[in-house]
Amino acid sequence: MSLKINIRHQAGTLDLQAQFKVEQPGITALFGPSGSGKTTLINAIAGLIKPDSGTLTINDSTVFDSATKTHMSPRKRRVGYVFQDARLFPHLTVRKNLFFAHRRATNRLPENQVDAIIAMLGIGDLLSRRPAKLSGGERQRVSLGRALLGNPDILLLDEPLSALDQARKEEILPYLEALRDQRRLPILYVSHSIDEVARLADHIVVMDKGRVRASGSVFDILARTDLAPLTGQFDAGAVIPATVTGHDPKGGISYLGCAGHQLIVPLLPSANTTTTHASTIPQQTRLHIRARDVMIATSIPDGISANNILPATIAALTPVGTGNIEAALHLGHAAKGRILTTPVIQARITNWSALRLSLEVGQQVYAVIKSVTVDGKLRDTDA
Missing domain, CATH: 3.40.50.300 (P-loop containing nucleotide triphosphate hydrolases)
Structure with a gap:
């Protein structure tokens, strides 16, 4: 067709x-x-x-x-x-x-x-x-x-x-x-x-x-920062594929795997609430992670409620609007000169934050994402 x-x-x-x-x-x-x-x-x-x-x-x-x-x-x-x-x-x-x-x-x-x-x-x-x-x-x-x-x-x-x-x-x-x-x-x-x-x-x-x-x-x-004025500056972000690895109904969360990293999201609606493993439900999901919901840390933060602290490498820093920077982050830490092909998420921060942290392309950082801000939806494995 x-x-x-x-x-x-x-x-x-x-x-x-x-x-x-x-x-x-x-x-x-x-x-x-x-x-x-x-x-x-x-x-x-x-x-x-x-x-x-x-x-x-x-x-x-x-x-x-x-x-x-x-x-x-x-x-x-x-x-x-x-x-x-x-x-x-x-x-x-x-x-x-x-x-x-x-x-x-x-x-x-x-x-x-x-x-x-x-x-x-x-x-x-x-x-x-x-x-x-x-x-x-x-x-x-x-x-x-x-x-x-x-x-x-x-x-x-x-x-x-x-x-x-x-x-x-x-x-x-x-x-x-x-x-x-x-x-x-x-x-x-x-x-x-x-x-x-x-x-x-x-x-x-x-x-x-x-x-x-x-x-x-x-x-x-949705990962392209140059389209932000058309895709909606304050709702822009990334959609990335992931695999369901388990659920914790008591804690109200599901576990996902993405590019070798674990993410924690609110319990998926179709999750089997009688088991903590994912073998009986569809395995594939997609995540919508909004740029406004991602923070950047130059070292692993301690004593915070955010469940997702992912190693990342800055792929691009793009001015967006007045006083903001859109940071494209490859998941994972890349050695100097190495090009990553892992999924990219976006983080929207102020110019002041980028200057204060001395952020630059190629820098190894950490993406901090609150679980409650991540939208995850199950998809059939053959979709």
């Missing part, structure tokens, strides 16, 4: 010029400030607007080509679209909303897959209700189900959590994770929340003023 985009479109003051590829299943986040062209782009992919020029290809099928005057209708594109406000038919039950798309699909899903999607989204008990009787989170889950039952080649999610409060967001996020890990199809996820992107996305396309400013894996893009 693949998506290839090379289009230009003028919409008011927005001059959209987008060119990138999505060539594997998983979630690709379209991320950027309001007005950067994210929604305009996915509307073009869905066929809701006709670009001024360029080409759009879904699964080797050209759905738009200005040179040949090709513009396939939205229905023929096999695109699933979930809007911010769910847009369910208010006069239909949940069951009829779901099967509205299923009945019109050009390639209908078999009954066992329909049942699996309903079970995955936890909406089996809602089938007889009407949308007015659903919570915001339930409506979005039904909207996801309706899109999936259309058996799309690609799924477009336009800020599906933006209209929900934090409690409803936490309700639906696990279902989006299940969707990512269980359904093997490309997903474009529009968001302006760095926390959502760090938790859900495999790849990121960063947009600003109608242009693609950067694209790549979530691990690489």
Whole structure:
């Protein structure tokens, strides 16, 4: 499954010029400030607007080509679209909303897959209700189900959590994770929340003023200090892979391994609370460590509550904003002249702190991270 985009479109003051590829299943986040062209782009992919020029290809099928005057209708594109406000038919039950798309699909899903999607989204008990009787989170889950039952080649999610409060967001996020890990199809996820992107996305396309400013894996893009103005200066940080090694339910913590080092995080939600070892649960996780939550010490601190004190080597020191420095830290101590390939975390400190500690690139230091500030989410081992 693949998506290839090379289009230009003028919409008011927005001059959209987008060119990138999505060539594997998983979630690709379209991320950027309001007005950067994210929604305009996915509307073009869905066929809701006709670009001024360029080409759009879904699964080797050209759905738009200005040179040949090709513009396939939205229905023929096999695109699933979930809007911010769910847009369910208010006069239909949940069951009829779901099967509205299923009945019109050009390639209908078999009954066992329909049942699996309903079970995955936890909406089996809602089938007889009407949308007015659903919570915001339930409506979005039904909207996801309706899109999936259309058996799309690609799924477009336009800020599906933006209209929900934090409690409803936490309700639906696990279902989006299940969707990512269980359904093997490309997903474009529009968001302006760095926390959502760090938790859900495999790849990121960063947009600003109608242009693609950067694209790549979530691990690489969120580690780039030069993108801080676009990725959100005060929420920027790193996403790094780790392996679950154990749990301590009594202490309320989980143990993770990353690049040969142990990290302690709050007890993972899916942890087996009857055992302290990790053999019975998924092993892989990703961590979102915010730059603002990392301190730098030039020697191992003593007598502090922070559980994570990791050896690190300064890879870069970059001025950010007024009076701040973004320090890129490779995990581990590198001998002089040796280049590390370990994961990079970010630390945001003041200029004064950098001067006071005489920090410089290549210096061996310690990254101090409070356990409660680290976001860790389990992922299936085959995801």
